[in-house]
Amino acid sequence: MTRSSAFLLGVRALLPMLLGVAPFGVIYGVVALQSGIPPLAAFLMSSLVFAGSAQFLLAQLIGAGAPALLMVGAVGLINLRHALYSASVAPALAALPRRWKLLLSYLLTDEAYAAAIPHLLAQPRSPQAHWILFGAGFALWAGWQLATLAGVLAGSLLPGDLGLDFALPLTFISIVVPLVDSRARLVAAIVAGTAAVLAAGLPYKTGLFAAALAGLAAGALIGEKK
Amino acid sequence: MSWLPLWLACGLVTFLIRYSFIALEGHYRPPAWFIRMLPFVPIAALTAITAPELLLVAGKLQVADNPRFWAGLVAIAVAAVWKNTLATIASGFIALWLLQRLT
Numbered sequence: 558m559t560r561s562s563a564f565l566l567g568v569r570a571l572l573p574m575l576l577g578v579a580p581f582g583v584i585y586g587v588v589a590l591q592s593g594i595p596p597l598a599a600f601l602m603s604s605l606v607f608a609g610s611a612q613f614l615l616a617q618l619i620g621a622g623a624p625a626l627l628m629v630g631a632v633g634l635i636n637l638r639h640a641l642y643s644a645s646v647a648p649a650l651a652a653l654p655r656r657w658k659l660l661l662s663y664l665l666t667d668e669a670y671a672a673a674i675p676h677l678l679a680q681p682r683s684p685q686a687h688w689i690l691f692g693a694g695f696a697l698w699a700g701w702q703l704a705t706l707a708g709v710l711a712g713s714l715l716p717g718d719l720g721l722d723f724a725l726p727l728t729f730i731s732i733v734v735p736l737v738d739s740r741a742r743l744v745a746a747i748v749a750g751t752a753a754v755l756a757a758g759l760p761y762k763t764g765l766f767a768a769a770l771a772g773l774a775a776g777a778l779i780g781e782k783k
Numbered sequence: 784m785s786w787l788p789l790w791l792a793c794g795l796v797t798f799l800i801r802y803s804f805i806a807l808e809g810h811y812r813p814p815a816w817f818i819r820m821l822p823f824v825p826i827a828a829l830t831a832i833t834a835p836e837l838l839l840v841a842g843k844l845q846v847a848d849n850p851r852f853w854a855g856l857v858a859i860a861v862a863a864v865w866k867n868t869l870a871t872i873a874s875g876f877i878a879l880w881l882l883q884r885l886t
Contacts, residue, residue, distance in 0.1 A: 573867070
């Protein structure tokens with residue numbers, strides 16, 4: 558596999574997800590402005606933080622007037638799942654120079670991980686495998702920048718009842734459902750979902766984190782039969 | 784609100800989380816139980832974010848008169864049968880818009 562074919566493989570695996578990511582990016586732009594964040598700051602958050610659900614949460618917390626330290630902690634909590642993506646892709650990137658590791662870490666999102674990981678697992682020995690992750694990560698990055706820019710520039714003109722914020726759950730459904738192919742995985746999803754609904758009243762979304770841990774523990778306890 | 788330092792702090796935290804195990808690879812091996820948990824991570828984390836979006840309306844459990852719950856079910860069924868990202872997202876939006884017009 559050549560560099561360019563690996564890069565394009567990653568881009569193609571990610572492109573369908575932009576259908577969900579683009580409306581979500583537009584909605585983020587709208588919500589950020591409504592929270593009182595200046596347009597330039599709202600747009601720059603997309604490259605400086607670059608984490609969709611965390612940016613959404615951050616905009617809501619700014620609107621609610623939460624203290625800064627708590628906001629940084631909440632962003633850390635909601636993004637902790639990326640540590641496990643990091644552990645999952647680390648072996649495939651072990652031989653790369655540091656600049657590649659830094660770049661691919663910056664681009665390691667839910668969507669890039671979900672798009673690239675089946676190909677990374679299928680070609681573990683390919684010296685160009687990291688170009689797949691780079692292609693997926695770059696495609697998502699570019700799409701996210703354009704979508705949030707559109708939201709910041711034109712979002713206030715959109716009617717509010719289109720339900721575009723439904724894009725986030727739909728994108729996550731499209732990632733999760735195909736992954737649920739064993740009893741243990743189904744239990745992990747049901748436990749995490751139920752716990753998240755029950756714990757939704759906890760302050761600053763800490764219930765999300767507790768629910769994810771509960772699902773993780775339930776799945777691991779049952780264990781996968783290989 | 785001095786947003787630049789806040790954005791940089793949030794960005795740094797996010798980056799360090801993503802870099803963590805990529806940086807440690809070769810220097811530290813996570814324990815076996817941790818590696819066994821990995822396949823469940825995206826499932827548990829993303830379902831925990833998604834379920835309240837589908838089931839709660841203004842913080843209260845609502846199923847019967849909740850278009851997002853039923854549109855979510857349509858998307859889940861489409862995802863389970865076709866395993867296609869585009870079809871899943873499109874079917875969910877179409878179901879939501881139809882349900883909102885009908886109710």
